[in-house]
Amino acid sequence: MIGSARDRVLRAALDLFGEHGVSGTSLQMIADELGVTKAAVYHQFPTKDEIVLAVIDPALARLEPIAEAAERRRTPAARRRVVLAGVVDMVVEYRRLSRVLSFDPVVSRLVRQHPAMTTVNRLVTLLTGTDPDGATRVDVAMVAGGLVLAGTENALTDLDDETLRRHLLTTAARTLRVRLSDG
Amino acid sequence: MIGSARDRVLRAALDLFGEHGVSGTSLQMIADELGVTKAAVYHQFPTKDEIVLAVIDPALARLEPIAEAAERRRTPAARRRVVLAGVVDMVVEYRRLSRVLSFDPVVSRLVRQHPAMTTVNRLVTLLTGTDPDGATRVDVAMVAGGLVLAGTENALTDLDDETLRRHLLTTAARTLRVRLSDG
DNA sequence: GTCTATAAGGGGATAGAC
DNA sequence: GTCTATCCCCTTATAGAC
Numbered sequence: 001m002i003g004s005a006r007d008r009v010l011r012a013a014l015d016l017f018g019e020h021g022v023s024g025t026s027l028q029m030i031a032d033e034l035g036v037t038k039a040a041v042y043h044q045f046p047t048k049d050e051i052v053l054a055v056i057d058p059a060l061a062r063l064e065p066i067a068e069a070a071e072r073r074r075t076p077a078a079r080r081r082v083v084l085a086g087v088v089d090m091v092v093e094y095r096r097l098s099r100v101l102s103f104d105p106v107v108s109r110l111v112r113q114h115p116a117m118t119t120v121n122r123l124v125t126l127l128t129g130t131d132p133d134g135a136t137r138v139d140v141a142m143v144a145g146g147l148v149l150a151g152t153e154n155a156l157t158d159l160d161d162e163t164l165r166r167h168l169l170t171t172a173a174r175t176l177r178v179r180l181s182d183g
Numbered sequence: 184m185i186g187s188a189r190d191r192v193l194r195a196a197l198d199l200f201g202e203h204g205v206s207g208t209s210l211q212m213i214a215d216e217l218g219v220t221k222a223a224v225y226h227q228f229p230t231k232d233e234i235v236l237a238v239i240d241p242a243l244a245r246l247e248p249i250a251e252a253a254e255r256r257r258t259p260a261a262r263r264r265v266v267l268a269g270v271v272d273m274v275v276e277y278r279r280l281s282r283v284l285s286f287d288p289v290v291s292r293l294v295r296q297h298p299a300m301t302t303v304n305r306l307v308t309l310l311t312g313t314d315p316d317g318a319t320r321v322d323v324a325m326v327a328g329g330l331v332l333a334g335t336e337n338a339l340t341d342l343d344d345e346t347l348r349r350h351l352l353t354t355a356a357r358t359l360r361v362r363l364s365d366g
Numbered sequence: 367g368t369c370t371a372t373a374a375g376g377g378g379a380t381a382g383a384c
Numbered sequence: 385g386t387c388t389a390t391c392c393c394c395t396t397a398t399a400g401a402c
Contacts, residue, residue, distance in 0.1 A: 005367065021288040023206040026395065040368050042397070102332075103286035105204040134342050138333055138350035142358070145332020146325030149285075153324045159317055167321035175325070175358040188385065209377065223386050225379070369402070376395075384387075 006044045008034055013051050018096040022052055022104040052110055056101050059094040060116035066090070067122045076129065080178045083126045085169060091151040092165045099152035127176065143172045189227045191217055196234050201279035201335075205235055205287040235293055239284050242277040243299035249273070250305045259312065263361045266309045268352060274334040275348045282335035310359065326355045 003011070012033040016025040027048060031038045045051045066086030070079045091098055101107055111117065128136050147168060150156060156164060173180050186194070195216040199208040210231060214221045228234045249269030253262045274281055284290055294300065311319050330351060333339060339347060356363050 021206065021286075023204065024288040027397090028395080036367085037369065038396085039370080039398085043367060046397095048396070099286065103204075103282065105207040134346055135350050135353070137339060138342075138347070139354050141333035141336045141339055142326075142329030142351070142354050144329075145336070146327075146329035146358075148332065149328020150321055150324035153328070156320060156324055159321075163317055164321070167318050168325070170318070171322050171325050171358060174360075175329075175354060177357075210379090211377080219385085220387065221378085222380085222388080226385060229379090231378070367402105369400100371399085371401105373398075374396090377393080378391105379393105380391075381389085382387100383389105384385105 005040075009041055009044050009051065010054055013055050014097065017052075017055060017100045017104075021100055022106045049106075049110060052107060053114075056097065056107065056111070059090065059097055059101060060111075060114060060119075062086075062090040062093070063116055063119045063123060067119050067126065070123070070126050077179065078182060079126050080176070081180060081182065083123050084172055084176070084178055084180075087123065088147065088165055088169045088172060091147045092161050092168065095151045095161075095164075098148045102148045139176055143175050146175070147172060188223075192224055192227050192234065193237055196238050197280065200235075200238060200283045200287075204283055205289045232289075232293060235290060236297075239280065239290065239294070242273065242280055242284060243294075243297060243302075245269075245273040245276070246299055246302040246306060250302050250309065253306075253309050260362065261365060262309050263359070264363060264365065266306050267355055267359070267361055267363075270306065271330065271348055271352045271355060274330045275344050275351065278334045278344075278347075281331045285331045322359055326358050329358070330355060 009030060012030050013025070016029055016033060020029070027038045027041050030051075031041050034041075041051075045054070066083060069086065070082040073079045073082055094101075101111065124140060128140055132140075150168060151164075159167070169180065172178075192213060195213050196208070199212055199216060203212070210221045210224055213234075214224050217224075224234075228237070249266060252269065253265040256262045256265055277284075284294065307323060310323055315323075333351060334347075342350070352363065355361075
Protein backbone atom coordinates (compact mmCIF):
# COMPACT_ATOMS: atom_id res chain seq x y z
CA MET A 1 0.00 0.00 0.00
CA ILE A 2 1.52 3.30 -1.12
CA GLY A 3 0.18 6.70 -0.14
CA SER A 4 -1.63 8.16 2.82
CA ALA A 5 -4.61 6.49 4.46
CA ARG A 6 -6.77 9.03 2.63
CA ASP A 7 -5.32 8.02 -0.74
CA ARG A 8 -5.84 4.35 0.04
CA VAL A 9 -9.51 5.02 0.75
CA LEU A 10 -9.89 6.85 -2.56
CA ARG A 11 -8.22 4.10 -4.57
CA ALA A 12 -10.36 1.42 -2.97
CA ALA A 13 -13.47 3.52 -3.50
CA LEU A 14 -12.66 4.04 -7.19
CA ASP A 15 -12.26 0.30 -7.71
CA LEU A 16 -15.47 -0.57 -5.89
CA PHE A 17 -17.55 2.24 -7.41
CA GLY A 18 -16.48 1.07 -10.85
CA GLU A 19 -17.56 -2.46 -10.13
CA HIS A 20 -20.72 -2.05 -8.05
CA GLY A 21 -21.77 1.55 -8.60
CA VAL A 22 -21.84 4.12 -5.83
CA SER A 23 -25.22 3.06 -4.46
CA GLY A 24 -24.02 -0.54 -4.50
CA THR A 25 -20.87 0.23 -2.53
CA SER A 26 -21.08 0.54 1.26
CA LEU A 27 -18.51 1.97 3.61
CA GLN A 28 -18.18 -1.52 5.00
CA MET A 29 -17.05 -2.78 1.58
CA ILE A 30 -14.46 -0.01 1.36
CA ALA A 31 -13.25 -0.78 4.88
CA ASP A 32 -13.07 -4.53 4.16
CA GLU A 33 -11.10 -3.87 0.96
CA LEU A 34 -8.53 -1.99 3.05
CA GLY A 35 -8.62 -4.43 5.95
CA VAL A 36 -9.78 -1.78 8.43
CA THR A 37 -13.08 -0.87 10.07
CA LYS A 38 -15.73 1.60 8.95
CA ALA A 39 -14.73 3.98 11.74
CA ALA A 40 -11.24 4.22 10.29
CA VAL A 41 -12.74 5.29 6.97
CA TYR A 42 -14.90 7.85 8.73
CA HIS A 43 -11.75 9.28 10.26
CA GLN A 44 -10.67 10.30 6.74
CA PHE A 45 -14.00 11.52 5.37
CA PRO A 46 -16.99 12.90 7.30
CA THR A 47 -19.62 11.44 4.93
CA LYS A 48 -19.92 9.03 2.03
CA ASP A 49 -20.78 11.96 -0.26
CA GLU A 50 -17.36 13.46 0.50
CA ILE A 51 -15.68 10.27 -0.67
CA VAL A 52 -17.67 10.30 -3.88
CA LEU A 53 -16.79 13.95 -4.51
CA ALA A 54 -13.11 13.33 -3.83
CA VAL A 55 -13.17 10.45 -6.32
CA ILE A 56 -14.84 12.37 -9.14
CA ASP A 57 -13.17 15.76 -8.58
CA PRO A 58 -9.95 14.99 -10.49
CA ALA A 59 -11.99 13.99 -13.54
CA LEU A 60 -14.19 17.07 -13.38
CA ALA A 61 -11.15 19.29 -12.85
CA ARG A 62 -9.87 18.21 -16.28
CA LEU A 63 -12.76 20.01 -17.96
CA GLU A 64 -11.88 23.62 -17.09
CA PRO A 65 -8.47 23.66 -18.83
CA ILE A 66 -10.09 22.13 -21.93
CA ALA A 67 -12.67 24.92 -22.05
CA GLU A 68 -9.97 27.58 -21.59
CA ALA A 69 -7.71 26.13 -24.28
CA ALA A 70 -10.65 25.92 -26.69
CA GLU A 71 -11.74 29.50 -26.02
CA ARG A 72 -8.25 30.75 -26.90
CA ARG A 73 -8.71 29.46 -30.45
CA ARG A 74 -10.15 31.85 -32.98
CA THR A 75 -12.19 29.72 -35.38
CA PRO A 76 -15.19 27.59 -34.37
CA ALA A 77 -13.63 24.64 -36.21
CA ALA A 78 -10.42 24.87 -34.17
CA ARG A 79 -12.42 25.20 -30.97
CA ARG A 80 -14.37 22.06 -31.77
CA ARG A 81 -11.17 20.13 -32.42
CA VAL A 82 -9.69 21.17 -29.07
CA VAL A 83 -12.85 20.29 -27.15
CA LEU A 84 -13.14 16.92 -28.84
CA ALA A 85 -9.51 15.93 -28.30
CA GLY A 86 -9.59 17.07 -24.66
CA VAL A 87 -12.79 15.27 -23.76
CA VAL A 88 -11.66 12.07 -25.47
CA ASP A 89 -8.38 12.17 -23.52
CA MET A 90 -10.27 12.67 -20.28
CA VAL A 91 -12.70 9.84 -20.97
CA VAL A 92 -9.88 7.41 -21.71
CA GLU A 93 -7.87 8.48 -18.67
CA TYR A 94 -10.86 7.95 -16.41
CA ARG A 95 -12.26 4.93 -18.26
CA ARG A 96 -13.43 3.02 -15.26
CA LEU A 97 -14.96 6.03 -13.60
CA SER A 98 -17.11 7.45 -16.36
CA ARG A 99 -19.90 4.90 -16.20
CA VAL A 100 -20.36 5.48 -12.49
CA LEU A 101 -19.92 9.20 -12.88
CA SER A 102 -22.72 9.50 -15.38
CA PHE A 103 -25.45 7.19 -14.18
CA ASP A 104 -25.56 6.36 -10.56
CA PRO A 105 -28.45 8.35 -9.07
CA VAL A 106 -26.30 9.42 -6.12
CA VAL A 107 -23.53 10.77 -8.34
CA SER A 108 -26.06 12.28 -10.69
CA ARG A 109 -27.32 14.41 -7.82
CA LEU A 110 -23.81 15.40 -6.71
CA VAL A 111 -22.74 16.28 -10.25
CA ARG A 112 -25.84 18.36 -10.93
CA GLN A 113 -24.97 20.50 -7.91
CA HIS A 114 -21.27 20.67 -8.77
CA PRO A 115 -19.68 23.94 -9.97
CA ALA A 116 -18.07 22.05 -12.87
CA MET A 117 -21.51 21.83 -14.51
CA THR A 118 -21.07 25.38 -15.83
CA THR A 119 -17.89 24.19 -17.55
CA VAL A 120 -19.77 21.28 -19.08
CA ASN A 121 -22.26 23.72 -20.52
CA ARG A 122 -19.45 25.85 -21.93
CA LEU A 123 -17.95 22.79 -23.62
CA VAL A 124 -21.30 21.84 -25.15
CA THR A 125 -21.75 25.38 -26.47
CA LEU A 126 -18.24 25.30 -27.94
CA LEU A 127 -19.23 22.16 -29.84
CA THR A 128 -22.70 23.20 -30.98
CA GLY A 129 -22.51 26.96 -31.23
CA THR A 130 -25.31 29.04 -29.73
CA ASP A 131 -28.95 28.15 -30.33
CA PRO A 132 -28.31 24.73 -31.96
CA ASP A 133 -31.10 22.96 -33.84
CA GLY A 134 -32.55 19.58 -32.85
CA ALA A 135 -30.29 17.59 -35.14
CA THR A 136 -27.15 19.19 -33.70
CA ARG A 137 -28.27 18.61 -30.14
CA VAL A 138 -28.91 14.96 -30.93
CA ASP A 139 -25.43 14.68 -32.49
CA VAL A 140 -23.78 16.03 -29.36
CA ALA A 141 -25.87 13.86 -27.04
CA MET A 142 -24.97 10.79 -29.13
CA VAL A 143 -21.26 11.59 -28.94
CA ALA A 144 -21.35 12.36 -25.22
CA GLY A 145 -23.20 9.14 -24.48
CA GLY A 146 -21.08 7.14 -26.87
CA LEU A 147 -17.82 8.34 -25.33
CA VAL A 148 -18.93 7.53 -21.81
CA LEU A 149 -20.22 4.10 -22.70
CA ALA A 150 -17.48 3.10 -25.07
CA GLY A 151 -14.93 4.15 -22.45
CA THR A 152 -16.39 1.68 -19.99
CA GLU A 153 -17.41 -1.09 -22.36
CA ASN A 154 -16.08 -4.44 -21.23
CA ALA A 155 -15.74 -5.61 -24.80
CA LEU A 156 -13.15 -2.89 -25.44
CA THR A 157 -10.88 -3.49 -22.46
CA ASP A 158 -8.47 -5.36 -24.72
CA LEU A 159 -7.64 -2.10 -26.52
CA ASP A 160 -4.77 -0.13 -25.02
CA ASP A 161 -5.37 3.50 -24.07
CA GLU A 162 -3.69 5.01 -27.12
CA THR A 163 -5.59 2.81 -29.58
CA LEU A 164 -8.90 3.47 -27.85
CA ARG A 165 -8.19 7.21 -27.82
CA ARG A 166 -7.46 7.28 -31.52
CA HIS A 167 -10.58 5.32 -32.49
CA LEU A 168 -12.85 7.34 -30.21
CA LEU A 169 -11.55 10.60 -31.63
CA THR A 170 -12.01 9.46 -35.22
CA THR A 171 -15.52 8.17 -34.64
CA ALA A 172 -16.65 11.19 -32.61
CA ALA A 173 -15.32 13.56 -35.26
CA ARG A 174 -17.21 11.71 -38.00
CA THR A 175 -20.44 11.81 -36.00
CA LEU A 176 -20.08 15.55 -35.40
CA ARG A 177 -18.71 16.20 -38.90
CA VAL A 178 -15.62 17.80 -37.41
CA ARG A 179 -12.39 17.76 -39.44
CA LEU A 180 -9.49 16.70 -37.23
CA SER A 181 -6.80 18.26 -39.40
CA ASP A 182 -6.81 22.04 -39.47
CA GLY A 183 -6.85 24.21 -42.54
CA MET B 184 -56.22 4.00 -12.22
CA ILE B 185 -56.66 1.70 -15.21
CA GLY B 186 -55.43 -1.88 -15.36
CA SER B 187 -54.88 -4.63 -12.85
CA ALA B 188 -53.05 -4.12 -9.57
CA ARG B 189 -50.11 -5.81 -11.20
CA ASP B 190 -50.10 -3.32 -14.07
CA ARG B 191 -50.31 -0.41 -11.64
CA VAL B 192 -47.24 -1.69 -9.82
CA LEU B 193 -45.33 -1.96 -13.09
CA ARG B 194 -46.28 1.54 -14.21
CA ALA B 195 -45.26 3.05 -10.87
CA ALA B 196 -42.03 1.06 -10.91
CA LEU B 197 -41.17 2.27 -14.41
CA ASP B 198 -41.67 5.90 -13.37
CA LEU B 199 -39.61 5.56 -10.20
CA PHE B 200 -36.84 3.45 -11.76
CA GLY B 201 -36.47 6.09 -14.46
CA GLU B 202 -36.15 8.86 -11.91
CA HIS B 203 -34.14 7.26 -9.10
CA GLY B 204 -32.63 4.15 -10.66
CA VAL B 205 -33.46 0.65 -9.53
CA SER B 206 -31.11 0.67 -6.53
CA GLY B 207 -32.50 4.06 -5.55
CA THR B 208 -36.10 2.86 -5.60
CA SER B 209 -37.43 0.98 -2.59
CA LEU B 210 -40.57 -1.12 -2.42
CA GLN B 211 -41.81 1.45 0.06
CA MET B 212 -41.55 4.16 -2.61
CA ILE B 213 -43.51 2.04 -5.08
CA ALA B 214 -46.16 1.34 -2.44
CA ASP B 215 -46.39 5.03 -1.48
CA GLU B 216 -46.77 6.04 -5.15
CA LEU B 217 -49.79 3.72 -5.37
CA GLY B 218 -51.16 4.64 -1.95
CA VAL B 219 -50.85 1.08 -0.64
CA THR B 220 -48.49 -0.79 1.67
CA LYS B 221 -45.41 -2.82 0.83
CA ALA B 222 -47.28 -6.01 1.62
CA ALA B 223 -49.80 -5.24 -1.12
CA VAL B 224 -46.93 -4.95 -3.61
CA TYR B 225 -45.48 -8.23 -2.39
CA HIS B 226 -48.84 -9.84 -3.11
CA GLN B 227 -48.21 -9.13 -6.83
CA PHE B 228 -44.51 -9.99 -7.04
CA PRO B 229 -42.50 -12.35 -4.84
CA THR B 230 -39.29 -10.29 -5.02
CA LYS B 231 -38.01 -6.93 -6.17
CA ASP B 232 -35.99 -8.65 -8.90
CA GLU B 233 -39.24 -9.98 -10.36
CA ILE B 234 -40.57 -6.43 -10.62
CA VAL B 235 -37.41 -5.29 -12.38
CA LEU B 236 -37.58 -8.19 -14.82
CA ALA B 237 -41.26 -7.55 -15.56
CA VAL B 238 -40.43 -3.90 -16.29
CA ILE B 239 -37.55 -4.57 -18.67
CA ASP B 240 -38.95 -7.68 -20.39
CA PRO B 241 -41.14 -5.83 -22.94
CA ALA B 242 -38.11 -3.80 -24.08
CA LEU B 243 -35.87 -6.86 -24.38
CA ALA B 244 -38.63 -8.75 -26.21
CA ARG B 245 -38.44 -6.15 -29.00
CA LEU B 246 -34.95 -7.32 -29.91
CA GLU B 247 -35.73 -10.82 -31.16
CA PRO B 248 -38.08 -9.73 -34.02
CA ILE B 249 -35.48 -7.17 -35.12
CA ALA B 250 -32.81 -9.86 -35.36
CA GLU B 251 -35.16 -12.16 -37.30
CA ALA B 252 -36.22 -9.45 -39.73
CA ALA B 253 -32.59 -8.51 -40.34
CA GLU B 254 -31.52 -12.10 -40.91
CA ARG B 255 -34.15 -12.48 -43.63
CA ARG B 256 -32.37 -9.79 -45.67
CA ARG B 257 -29.77 -10.96 -48.12
CA THR B 258 -27.14 -8.22 -48.27
CA PRO B 259 -25.10 -7.09 -45.26
CA ALA B 260 -26.03 -3.48 -46.05
CA ALA B 261 -29.75 -4.25 -45.89
CA ARG B 262 -29.25 -6.16 -42.67
CA ARG B 263 -27.48 -3.21 -41.08
CA ARG B 264 -30.30 -0.87 -42.11
CA VAL B 265 -32.93 -3.12 -40.52
CA VAL B 266 -30.98 -3.50 -37.27
CA LEU B 267 -30.35 0.22 -37.01
CA ALA B 268 -33.96 1.21 -37.68
CA GLY B 269 -35.30 -1.39 -35.28
CA VAL B 270 -32.99 -0.53 -32.43
CA VAL B 271 -33.62 3.21 -32.83
CA ASP B 272 -37.38 2.59 -32.71
CA MET B 273 -36.99 0.51 -29.58
CA VAL B 274 -34.80 3.09 -27.85
CA VAL B 275 -37.27 5.87 -28.56
CA GLU B 276 -40.24 3.80 -27.46
CA TYR B 277 -38.54 2.96 -24.17
CA ARG B 278 -36.82 6.32 -23.74
CA ARG B 279 -37.16 6.59 -20.02
CA LEU B 280 -36.20 3.01 -19.39
CA SER B 281 -32.96 2.72 -21.30
CA ARG B 282 -30.75 4.62 -18.89
CA VAL B 283 -31.85 2.42 -16.00
CA LEU B 284 -31.69 -0.69 -18.12
CA SER B 285 -28.08 -0.15 -19.06
CA PHE B 286 -26.38 1.14 -15.95
CA ASP B 287 -27.88 0.29 -12.65
CA PRO B 288 -25.68 -2.44 -11.15
CA VAL B 289 -28.76 -4.44 -10.15
CA VAL B 290 -30.20 -4.41 -13.66
CA SER B 291 -26.78 -4.99 -15.12
CA ARG B 292 -26.65 -8.28 -13.25
CA LEU B 293 -30.18 -9.27 -14.29
CA VAL B 294 -29.58 -8.41 -17.94
CA ARG B 295 -26.29 -10.29 -18.09
CA GLN B 296 -28.14 -13.44 -16.99
CA HIS B 297 -31.10 -12.80 -19.31
CA PRO B 298 -31.70 -15.05 -22.37
CA ALA B 299 -32.09 -11.92 -24.53
CA MET B 300 -28.33 -11.35 -24.30
CA THR B 301 -27.81 -13.89 -27.08
CA THR B 302 -30.07 -11.76 -29.26
CA VAL B 303 -28.04 -8.67 -28.40
CA ASN B 304 -24.92 -10.47 -29.56
CA ARG B 305 -26.66 -11.45 -32.80
CA LEU B 306 -27.60 -7.82 -33.43
CA VAL B 307 -24.05 -6.66 -32.82
CA THR B 308 -22.72 -9.27 -35.23
CA LEU B 309 -25.28 -8.20 -37.84
CA LEU B 310 -23.91 -4.65 -37.56
CA THR B 311 -20.20 -5.45 -37.46
CA GLY B 312 -19.85 -8.67 -39.39
CA THR B 313 -17.76 -11.47 -37.97
CA ASP B 314 -14.32 -10.77 -36.50
CA PRO B 315 -14.57 -6.94 -36.54
CA ASP B 316 -11.44 -4.81 -36.07
CA GLY B 317 -10.91 -2.40 -33.18
CA ALA B 318 -12.20 0.62 -35.06
CA THR B 319 -15.47 -1.12 -35.95
CA ARG B 320 -16.02 -2.30 -32.41
CA VAL B 321 -15.50 1.25 -31.15
CA ASP B 322 -17.99 2.53 -33.73
CA VAL B 323 -20.66 0.12 -32.54
CA ALA B 324 -19.97 0.83 -28.88
CA MET B 325 -20.24 4.57 -29.54
CA VAL B 326 -23.56 4.15 -31.31
CA ALA B 327 -24.97 1.82 -28.68
CA GLY B 328 -23.94 4.18 -25.88
CA GLY B 329 -25.06 7.24 -27.78
CA LEU B 330 -28.52 5.81 -28.47
CA VAL B 331 -29.09 4.86 -24.86
CA LEU B 332 -27.90 8.17 -23.50
CA ALA B 333 -29.47 10.42 -26.09
CA GLY B 334 -32.76 8.61 -25.56
CA THR B 335 -32.75 9.55 -21.91
CA GLU B 336 -31.09 12.96 -22.14
CA ASN B 337 -33.10 15.57 -20.31
CA ALA B 338 -32.05 18.25 -22.78
CA LEU B 339 -33.84 16.37 -25.57
CA THR B 340 -37.21 15.82 -23.90
CA ASP B 341 -38.62 18.74 -25.88
CA LEU B 342 -38.25 16.70 -29.09
CA ASP B 343 -41.28 14.58 -29.98
CA ASP B 344 -40.75 10.86 -30.59
CA GLU B 345 -40.82 11.05 -34.39
CA THR B 346 -38.30 13.90 -34.55
CA LEU B 347 -36.00 12.19 -32.10
CA ARG B 348 -36.28 8.92 -33.99
CA ARG B 349 -35.35 10.57 -37.28
CA HIS B 350 -32.33 12.43 -35.87
CA LEU B 351 -31.04 9.38 -34.00
CA LEU B 352 -31.29 7.23 -37.12
CA THR B 353 -29.48 9.80 -39.26
CA THR B 354 -26.68 10.31 -36.74
CA ALA B 355 -26.22 6.61 -35.98
CA ALA B 356 -26.06 5.82 -39.71
CA ARG B 357 -23.40 8.47 -40.25
CA THR B 358 -21.30 7.18 -37.35
CA LEU B 359 -21.49 3.61 -38.67
CA ARG B 360 -21.18 4.72 -42.31
CA VAL B 361 -24.43 2.94 -43.16
CA ARG B 362 -26.47 4.21 -46.09
CA LEU B 363 -30.13 4.47 -45.11
CA SER B 364 -31.48 4.33 -48.66
CA ASP B 365 -31.02 1.02 -50.40
CA GLY B 366 -29.52 0.49 -53.82
C1' DG C 367 -4.95 6.13 12.72
C1' DT C 368 -7.39 2.58 14.23
C1' DC C 369 -10.31 0.13 17.36
C1' DT C 370 -15.01 -1.60 19.84
C1' DA C 371 -19.56 -0.64 20.56
C1' DT C 372 -23.76 1.31 19.55
C1' DA C 373 -27.33 4.30 17.98
C1' DA C 374 -31.04 5.25 14.58
C1' DG C 375 -33.07 4.26 10.44
C1' DG C 376 -34.33 1.92 6.18
C1' DG C 377 -34.09 -2.11 3.30
C1' DG C 378 -36.35 -6.65 1.65
C1' DA C 379 -39.31 -10.01 3.06
C1' DT C 380 -42.98 -12.82 5.85
C1' DA C 381 -47.21 -14.14 8.88
C1' DG C 382 -51.69 -13.96 9.46
C1' DA C 383 -56.12 -11.19 9.82
C1' DC C 384 -59.83 -9.19 7.03
C1' DG D 385 -56.21 -7.41 -2.70
C1' DT D 386 -55.05 -5.10 1.02
C1' DC D 387 -54.02 -4.49 5.81
C1' DT D 388 -51.07 -4.43 10.47
C1' DA D 389 -47.27 -6.00 12.65
C1' DT D 390 -42.97 -7.87 12.74
C1' DC D 391 -38.26 -10.01 11.66
C1' DC D 392 -33.67 -9.68 10.37
C1' DC D 393 -30.13 -7.56 8.10
C1' DC D 394 -27.37 -3.86 6.50
C1' DT D 395 -26.74 1.01 6.12
C1' DT D 396 -24.72 5.60 7.56
C1' DA D 397 -22.97 7.73 11.31
C1' DT D 398 -21.25 8.79 16.25
C1' DA D 399 -18.81 8.18 20.97
C1' DG D 400 -15.00 7.25 23.28
C1' DA D 401 -10.84 4.08 24.28
C1' DC D 402 -6.09 3.06 22.76
